[in-house]
Amino acid sequence: MALSDNYLIRGGIEGRERLRSIARVMSPTTLAFLESFPLAPDARCLDVGCGGGDVTLALSRIVPRGHVTGVDFDGSKILLAQQEAKGLGIPNVDFRTEDVTAQPQTDDRYDFIYVRFVLTHLRDPGAALSRFFDQLKPGGTLAVEDIDFDGHVCYPPSAAFDKYVELYSQSARARGCDPCIGPRLPSLIQSAGFSDVRVGIVQPAGISGEVKLIAAITFDAIAESALKSGLETSDNLRATSDALYEFAQQQGSFMSVPRIFQCSGLRRQ
Numbered sequence: 001m002a003l004s005d006n007y008l009i010r011g012g013i014e015g016r017e018r019l020r021s022i023a024r025v026m027s028p029t030t031l032a033f034l035e036s037f038p039l040a041p042d043a044r045c046l047d048v049g050c051g052g053g054d055v056t057l058a059l060s061r062i063v064p065r066g067h068v069t070g071v072d073f074d075g076s077k078i079l080l081a082q083q084e085a086k087g088l089g090i091p092n093v094d095f096r097t098e099d100v101t102a103q104p105q106t107d108d109r110y111d112f113i114y115v116r117f118v119l120t121h122l123r124d125p126g127a128a129l130s131r132f133f134d135q136l137k138p139g140g141t142l143a144v145e146d147i148d149f150d151g152h153v154c155y156p157p158s159a160a161f162d163k164y165v166e167l168y169s170q171s172a173r174a175r176g177c178d179p180c181i182g183p184r185l186p187s188l189i190q191s192a193g194f195s196d197v198r199v200g201i202v203q204p205a206g207i208s209g210e211v212k213l214i215a216a217i218t219f220d221a222i223a224e225s226a227l228k229s230g231l232e233t234s235d236n237l238r239a240t241s242d243a244l245y246e247f248a249q250q251q252g253s254f255m256s257v258p259r260i261f262q263c264s265g266l267r268r269q
């Protein structure tokens with residue numbers, strides 16, 4: 001069994017397509033976050049838990065004379081990312097399969113490390129942050145985006161939406177992970193040795209468009225884990241999934257993604 005088989009959210013090709021939707025929804029706020037850093041055009045960057053590599057490729061355009069490495073423990077997503085980068089003819093990226101809870105496979109040092117929606121899945125995010133500190137060059141920057149699952153909003157009230165938030169949180173906690181890691185990030189980053197820690201909050205939301213599908217597709221992607229953990233029956237899972245798609249299609253219904261914390265820290269020495 002691969003390490004990624006025990007991951008809360010379904011991976012592989014379907015998982016990759018879910019990440020593509022998330023990347024489109026997150027694109028304005030993630031790009032604004034990335035562009036807020038004074039990144040040199042020849043900077044060397046690491047995208048940790050890069051999934052299908054959406055941000056890896058976005059970063060590669062910001063550092064045209066630099067290089068971006070994407071790492072993820074889901075080998076099937078890494079393969080898709082490699083194929084996509086090759087198909088697009090992007091020369092300054094590479095991808096490798098790597099578990100970020102283990103020692104890095106290389107001694108490479110980076111100017112910029114980016115981590116989106118990964119620390120929430122780790123049992124010991126502090127240990128991972130200490131490794132990222134070691135992987136940065138002095139003067140390098142760490143940038144993290146992660147979730148606060150309690151910070152969802154929808155209108156009108158929806159039992160299916162509430163069920164989604166509750167079941168996702170329960171499933172994550174059952175694995176020893178923190179679905180509400182967002183508010184903890186600044187202190188975790190400080191404790192790992194970083195200075196100049198900054199924090200902000202963004203939250204894509206809307207009454208139309210792809211943002212309204214994120215809850216339903218994420219719910220479908222955790223259904224198998226919830227079933228295996230005995231947290232829900234398959235009939236109930238199907239009913240909630242159908243209700244989430246209906247709620248998304250309902251005229252005027254309003255939904256957000258989780259509240260998202262954008263944090264950064266500097267390795268001074």
Ligand SMILES: C[S@@+](CC[C@H](N)C(=O)[O-])C[C@H]1O[C@@H](n2cnc3c(N)ncnc32)[C@H](O)[C@@H]1O
Nearest residue numbers: 049050051072073074098099100101116117118
């Ligand atoms: C929610 S996805 C986010 C992917 C990507 N950062 C993005 O924002 O599009 C989380 C990713 O972290 C990866 N991941 C989770 N735990 C990991 C670990 N221990 N080592 C490496 N990758 C991990 C998963 O395979 C998945 O691709």
